[in-house]
Amino acid sequence: MTGRERLAALGQWILLGSLVGVLCGAASALFLWLLERATALRTGHEVIVYTLPLAGLVIGWIYERLGQSIKAGNNLVIDTIHDEGPEIPLRMAPMVLIGTVLTHVFGGSAGREGTAVQMGASITDWVSHRLRVSKQVRRQLLAAGVAGGFGSVFGTPIAGTVFGLEFIVLGRIEYDALVPALVASVIGDMTTRALGIGHTHYPPAPHVPLTPVLLLEWLVFAAAVALVTTTFIELTHAIKKRGEALFPRLPVRMLLGGLVVVGLWKLVGTSDYLGLGVPMIVRAFEDPSFPAHAFALKLVFTAVTLGAGFLGGEVTPLFFVGAALGNVLARLLGIPIELGAGVGLAAVFAASSNTPLALSIMAMELLGAPVFPHVVIVCVLAYLLSGHRSIYPAQRLLNGKGGARLARPTTLRELTATPPPAAPKKEGAP
Known part of the structure; x- marks a missing residue:
């Protein structure tokens, strides 16, 4: 590629990435504004929680009739990026926004990353088709749309950039989309902030030097994170599969899921585990008497909500699970609570989504540089220990986490059905 061609490509990436960023940032701003009002409405009138089953019935009925082509959510985005599938329907953006x-x-106990990613991808794919870009540019812009949505909804543009490149293929960064993803994520974040939307502030992580003893403690910490991550993924998938087998109709599944959530709400006697749970996340950073069982309750609330088919993402509920788990482990291991909560916040989602680099960077953007060496260690260990699982079964696997090379790219959903294909032996190999 000549110098002129490189400049032309850079100009195209900046122009298209900026367009994608503005659209994703504006969509995230609207979404976050609506979420704030939705949360205020529920907390001010908690009696409305009793109608969650009815809401699930209605949402499920609408999605059953109008949302069949988009029901795969984030997995549809991943499949489209890999398989160059048909245009992602633009109606995904308003439907997932309203549903969430x-x-x-x-x-319902759900998050916001899934909604932001799906809005960003559907809007971006609509733009790509209107502009008639090449297949390669379309693929790059879809990754940029994911980055723009993620970065703008959390206020972490660098983490958003890496997430858009890392979550597509397990264990590999898609560098060909680096520039448009970076532009879209940075511009998206700037757009969201310019529209008056703020983000949650967490206590900064303290500076704690690494020692051999602390490294061993982080290993124990990572093993606990991997166990909790595995439990969440398996429970959520089991609820979904069992529900689909017993109750083929989505409205019925969401009605029953809503009933279970309401039952859990009354059983625990608190609203702390409904919705995003941001106040509890912040509390986990500073409360030495934080409930030790909080992470398990939020895990169950979220698995039931999402497994039943309710709309939303997993990030913020898993931030809750991770921060709560980190608070407990920090007290047991003698680690500062704010450091343990911060590392747990990032590591649970990193292991759940197979994005250890993005979440390590996200922790640094949210909590400051002192957290970085600690969170990288735990995120990578938890990523390895959690095995070939993901909240995104459409993720592609090129090499096993143990280093084994596969004969062909394989989705994680295929691994749950059949053994992974082994690489062909070279001539002369034993």
Whole structure:
């Protein structure tokens, strides 16, 4: 590629990445504004939680009729990037936006990353098709749309950039989309902030030097994170599969899931585990008497909500699970609570989504540089220990986490059905 061609490509990436960033940032700003009001409405009128089953019935009925082509959510985005599938329907953006907001209004335990990613990808793919870009540029812009949505909804543009490149293929960064993803994520974050949307502030991590003893403690910490991550993924998938087998109709599954969430809400006697749970996340950074069982309760609330089919993402609920788990482990291991909560916050989602680099960077953007060496160690260890699992079964696997090379790219969903294909032996190999 000549110098002129490189400049032309850079100009195209900056122009298209900026367009994608503005659209994703504006969509995230609207989404976050609506979420804030939805949460305020629910907390001010908690009686509305009793109608979650009815809301699930209605949302499920609408999605069953209008959302069949987009029901795969984030997995549809990943499949489209890899398989160059048909245009992602633009209606994914408003449908997932409205569905997620309603989930939060009525008390479902869900997050926001899935919604932001799907809005970003569907809007970006609509732009790509209107501009008639090449297949390669379309693929790059879809990754940029994911980055723009993620970075703008959390206020972490660098983490958003890496997430858009890392979550597509397990164990590999898609560098060909680096520039448009970076532009889209940075511009998206700037757009969201310019529209008056703020983000949650967490206590900064303290500076704690690494020692041999602390390294061993982080290993124990990572093993606990991997166990909790595995439990969440397996429980959520089991609820979904069992529900689909017993109750083929989505509205029925969401009605029953809503009933279970309401039952859990009354059983535990608190609303702390409904919605995003941000106040509890912040509390985990500073409360030495934080409930030791909080991470398990939020895990169950979220697995039931998402397994039943309610709309939303996993990030913020898993931040809750991770921060709560980190608080407990920090007290047991003698680690500063704010450091343990911060590392746990990032590591649980890193292991769940197979994105250890993005979440390590995200922790640094949210908590400051002192957290970085600690969170990298735990995220990588938890990523390895959690095995070939993911909240995104469409993720592609080129090499096993143990280093074994596969004969062909394989989705994680295929690994749950069949053994991974082995690489062909070279001539003369034993």
